[in-house]
Structure formats: structure tokens, C-alpha cells
Amino acid sequence: MIEFYKYQGTGNDFILIDNWNGSFVADKQQFVQKWCERRFGIGSDGLIFIEKSDKADFKMDFYNPDGSQSFCGNGSRCAVAFSHHLGHIKNKKTVFEAIDGIHEGELTESTVKIAMHQYDGIEFIGNDYFIQTGSPHYIHYKDKNQAIDIYEYGQTIRYSNRFKELGTNVNLVEILDKNHIAVETYERGVEAETFACGTGATACGLSYAYKNKLNAGKIRVDVKGGQLDIHFTAKSSPGEFENIWLEGPAKYVFKGVIDDNN
Incomplete structure (x- = not known):
């Protein structure tokens, strides 16, 4: 037992x-x-x-x-x-x-x-982002209220030629307000949408900080199961961050x- x-x-x-x-x-x-x-x-x-x-x-x-x-x-x-x-x-x-x-x-x-740790800075794939925060994350920003099915979209990216062998997590991000985003995540290993993903919220928060040229602060991340906060400080190298903390219940x-x- x-x-x-x-x-x-x-x-x-x-x-x-x-x-x-x-x-x-x-x-x-x-x-x-x-x-x-x-x-x-x-x-x-x-x-x-x-x-x-x-x-x-x-x-x-x-x-x-x-x-x-x-x-x-x-x-x-x-x-x-x-x-x-x-x-x-x-x-x-x-x-x-x-x-x-x-x-x-x-x-x-x-x-x-x-x-949290960030590895290898930020890679740009077209208009999208790819960030390693202990797990790999593909990040796509969608327009407000744009209808994209996270499961179907996530599978398209996760099983694409580049990612099908090792897999990747896939995130859809919507900007809600200043320093406030909403994130949906398709997780590899689960192979479905989850109510939250900590490494994903972190990666998306860092992408938002880079996108908006923020040097330090906190990003509020709404997920299906509640809210998370990402704390960060930008390094001198563009796209690289330190003092990264993931906080939530x-x-x-x-x-x-x-x-x-x-």
C-alpha cells in the first residue's frame, strides 16, 4: 500500500x-x-x-x-x-x-x-517566440477575442517537423492590460490543454517583458485555473532575464x- x-x-x-x-x-x-x-x-x-x-x-x-x-x-x-x-x-x-x-x-x-531558470535567451520563429524555462515553450500572441482552439493549434506545432521528436509546449497569449496577459497552454507529455503551466506562464511573461521593453517588474498571468505572477529582471543582453520567480497558490x-x- x-x-x-x-x-x-x-x-x-x-x-x-x-x-x-x-x-x-x-x-x-x-x-x-x-x-x-x-x-x-x-x-x-x-x-x-x-x-x-x-x-x-x-x-x-x-x-x-x-x-x-x-x-x-x-x-x-x-x-x-x-x-x-x-x-x-x-x-x-x-x-x-x-x-x-x-x-x-x-x-x-x-x-x-x-x-526559475531561463536558457538560451529568446528564439524568434516568424512573429512567434521560443523560450526554454526548464521546459520548451512555443509562444504565439493572438488578437483579443480571436478564436483559436488551443488543442488543435497545439498539436499542429507540437507534431510539426521541428518538434515532433522531442515535443514542445505550445502557448496562446492574449494581452489583457498593462503587464497583464491571459495564457492557454497545450502541454507535451500530457498531450492536451492543462488548466495552468508554470514554466509556460513564466516563458510567456518573459516574452511580454521583452516585447514591451520592460527592465524589471511583475507580469500577472491569467490561466484557466486562476492567476500566477512572474517576477523578473532584464539582463544587459536582449531577451535574457534573471531573478525570475514564479508565484501562485x-x-x-x-x-x-x-x-x-x-
Whole structure:
């Protein structure tokens, strides 16, 4: 019997398992594929094992529903909240290990913030953007109230010749107001729209900052499951940013027990 917890960050939902003692011995990829399935399993946008790290306070071992691995922003925020609940984090600030390296985290009264990484600046694909924030993100700005189906559009980009082998996340962005955007995301590994994507909100926030020549500040990002804030500072090199933080709620939903013999 395996105890699990369910958390969500702006509708991005995750199964979390405390593997601090290394007692989980099953095939992780098969386990993830089985239990992330929404009709025959628990259902989630990913599964996270919390494990010991010799580099940080804890390690977040994250898997997409198809068993693949990448960095996950909202999953990281939920992992920080869960690790604090378990007592692996003794105060409000932490450092944790993820697939792309070390990240800082901080719990506030109502949110969880994590430090994000940007890789390789910004690539321009026609009028669109491609930004790596731990996961790859293709970004297209649409006109206000323009009707584009994110699932169909996302599949067109994700399975295009360039991206079909390794995949990419695909984002549609609408500008709502000054420093305020709305984002829809098709996620690789889930192969569907999700209610939120932390690395996607971050990438879109950075694209907006570049587009509007902003040197520092905060971008509010509306997603299907709520709101996220992206904090940033521009570097001297165009299209490159530092002091990047992803902030938003990370909520406990429920806990249960898995009988994996069935």
C-alpha cells in the first residue's frame, strides 16, 4: 500500500509521494502512466516523488503522465508545499533539486514562490517566440477575442517537423492590460490543454517583458485555473532575464492509499 497526496496549483494537479526513505521499488514510469490516467487511475497532470538530496533540502523527481520527465513549475510549487507539510523543510525558505538543477523556494502566507531558470535567451520563429524555462515553450500572441482552439493549434506545432521528436509546449497569449496577459497552454507529455503551466506562464511573461521593453517588474498571468505572477529582471543582453520567480497558490486537495496490486 502506497500513501499519496493530491495537490493543485491553479488547477495544475499532481500526485505526490513521500519517497524519503527510498521504499518505492516499482517501475516509476509504468506506475506514473497507470495512476495519472483520469478514468482508470487517480488522474493528474503529473506525479512527483519527494526524495533525499545531497545537494539541497529535497529532490523533486517529476514525471509527466506519459512517463517522460521535464522540469515543472507548478509541480515544484506543490512539491515545496508538500515537503513543508512533511517536515523536510523547517522554515519558509528552501532550496531543492530538480531535473534542471537547483532552485530556491519560498512559502508566503498565501502563495508559494520558486526561482526559475531561463536558457538560451529568446528564439524568434516568424512573429512567434521560443523560450526554454526548464521546459520548451512555443509562444504565439493572438488578437483579443480571436478564436483559436488551443488543442488543435497545439498539436499542429507540437507534431510539426521541428518538434515532433522531442515535443514542445505550445502557448496562446492574449494581452489583457498593462503587464497583464491571459495564457492557454497545450502541454507535451500530457498531450492536451492543462488548466495552468508554470514554466509556460513564466516563458510567456518573459516574452511580454521583452516585447514591451520592460527592465524589471511583475507580469500577472491569467490561466484557466486562476492567476500566477512572474517576477523578473532584464539582463544587459536582449531577451535574457534573471531573478525570475514564479508565484501562485499551491493547495492540498486530499490524500489516499494506492493498492498497486490491482
